Amino acid sequence: MTTEVRVPTLGESVTEATIATWFKKPGDAVAVDEMLCELETDKVTVEVPSPAAGKLAEIVAAEGQTVGVNALLATVSEAGAGETDSAAVEDKTEATSKPEPKSARKDSDNGKMNVTVPTLGESVTEATVATWFKKIGDDVAQDEILCELETDKISVEVPAPIGGVLCEIIAPEGTTIAPKGKLAIISGAADGAVEPAPRPGVEDSTQAKETVAQPARTDIEDAPSAKKAMAEAGISRDQVTGTGRDGRAMKEDVVKAKKTPAPAPASAEAPPAPRAPVPAEDAAREERVKMTRLRQTIARRLKESQNTAAMLTTYNEVDMSAVMELRSQYKDVFQKKHGVKLGFMSFFTKACCHALKEVPEVNAEIDGTDVVYKNFVHMGIATGTPTGLVVPVIRDADSMSFAAIEKAIAEKGARARNGKLSMADLQGGTFTISNGGVYGSLMSSPILNPPQSGILGMHKIQDRPVAINGEVVIRPMMYLALSYDHRIVDGKGAVTFLVRVKEALEDPRRMLMDL
Structure with missing residues (x-):
């Protein structure tokens, strides 16, 4: 019996891939789920596992060839395909057509179920085991949380696939593990699934490569x-x-x-000096904690943003009187009708969407030597969490009402603080708003969230004396900061954007009339 190996779904908007490497050649024996080849798209690298055990009969698409989704890559001759026992063939066909979920498989010889790393999302290739909530010998119920994994973007909880006893922990806390990697073994499974065979040769071939x-x-x-x-x-x-x-x-x-630093010229600055010795009495009072993967990613991406973009910040201030008066007048009616509080973020989101229509380059990004203009606004809302800053995305914010924006911000914010955001919640943003004012910040220069070209910084509302019509009056004022990528956004565009945001907030009726 021959099984076809085809190109899997590659993700949103990805329609083709290039064959990067074949790890097997025709005639080689393969096991179920053993990696056959690696595909490369313009976004991610995708591994293609064998759907059946047997021999690799034919390679249809060679290395370097570009193929579409569901295109035929190879064929596998299943082991035992020549057997005449119809019952055995029927059983084998059923097992092939209904494979066991990869997150949990059972060893039929000893009745133990593997717990493996679930799918982590696009572009995430590894995770770190952060916490085990169970120890060896503990009873576990089906769907009870066993451990928590930490990636460079989100935290993932791993539930027990079955009820039983946790008999072995393969990946202890602190271990870095790839998708589908084995985490633990639970005894007590009662189904007939078969544990996938190991993948001999893959590691060797990867090292050789x-x-x-x-x-x-x-x-x-x-x-x-x-x-x-x-x-x-x-x-x-x-x-x-x-x-x-x-x-x-x-x-x-x-x-x-x-990651490999280029050879530095003789006149280049010397590398940073190593940490100076710390007196013993001070060292005893220090605490050294390894950075989380999220914090490492934040540090790396922010530094990359500074090194890559020609970042510049322009400032303005806005009189919040009109927004505060409108909010005070309608907040009770708004909450009663829509079931959510009317905050300031919906006004700022609407004002930014309004300004981005006039200055589209602030909503664009650089792709190689091209500028990609987005005819939509996926608004990123920077949110502080106990583990670090994340930026959940409100998709198509430009077409949403005030109520829909407030509901989306409240829901995403709650999930962010509880560590429940998915990968989809963090991807695709075209512009970002960061509100440092909630922490008391009076003025700051936000750093771009690459590959975006603009980020608006909100700050504390503070009563200040301002001159209006020749008189000094006290008004609730807020400083606004727009950091932008000067490679594609000129100073005129940046200033125009910030002025439009200011005008929309000081006279909210402009947003209703699209002025």
């Missing part, structure tokens, strides 16, 4: 995602060592090149 790097050749076409990554990072092809077939540059090669 990394260590035996071929020199770059000008007649070899690099992977599309590698070209895009080089353009975004400002890296020349000479700085990248290709590990694909015939020396093709892959996306991972560009990532490695970015």
Whole structure:
């Protein structure tokens, strides 16, 4: 019996991929879920596992070939395909057509169920085991939370796939583990699922691919995602060592090149000095805590933003009297009708959406040598959580009402603080609002959230004397700060954007009449 191996779904808006590497050749034995090849798109790298055990009969799409979703990659001749026992064939066909979920499989020899890392989301390739809530020997109920994984974007809870006893923890706290990696084993399963066989040779082939790097050749076409990554990072092809077939540059090669510092000229600054010795009496009072993956990612991305974008900040101030009066007048009626409080964030979100229509470059991003203009607004709302700053995204905020925006912000904010955000909640933002005023900040310069080209900083509302019509009056004033990428946003556009936000907030009727 022959089973087809096809291109899996590649994600939103991704319609094709390039065959990066085949880890098996025709005639090789393969196990269920053993990695056959790796596909590369302009966004992510995708592993293609074997759907059945047997031998790799034919490779239809060779390395370097571009294929579409569901295209035929190869065929696998299943083991025992020549058996005449109809009952055995029927059982095998049923097992192939209804595979056991990859998050939990059972070893039929000893009645134990594996607990594996669930799908972590697009572009997330590993996680760290943060906390085990159970210890070896504990009874667990089905769907009871066993442990919590931490990625560079979100935290993921792993439930027990069945009820039983936790008999082994394979990945203790602090372990970094890849998707589908084995976390633990639970005894007590009663189904007939079969644990996937190990993947011999994959690690060796991967190591060989990394260590035996071929020199770059000008007649070899690099992977599309590698070209895009080089353009975004400002890296020349000479700085990248290709590990694909015939020396093709892959996306991972560009990532490695970015991490490898270029040789510094003789006049370059010396590297930072090592940490000075700390007196013993002070060291005893210090506490050293490893940074979480989220904090490491925040640090890395913010520094990358500073190093990549030509970031500049422009400031203005807004008289909040009109917004505060309107909110005070209608907040009770608003909450009674819509079931959510009327806050300031919906006014600022609406004002920014209004201004982005006039100054679209603030809502754009750079992709290589292109500028991508977004004819929609997916508004990122920076939110502080106990583990760090996250930016959940309100999709199509420009077409939402005040009530819909307030509900979305309240719901995303609650999920962020409880660590329940999904990967989809954090992706696709085109512009960001950061409200440092809730912590008492009077003035700051927010850092861009790449690849976005603009971020608005809100600050504390403070009564200040201002001159109006030749008289000094006290008004509730707020400083606004717009940080923008000067590579595509000129000073005129940035100032115009901030002025439009100011005008919309000082006279909210302008938003209703689209002025």
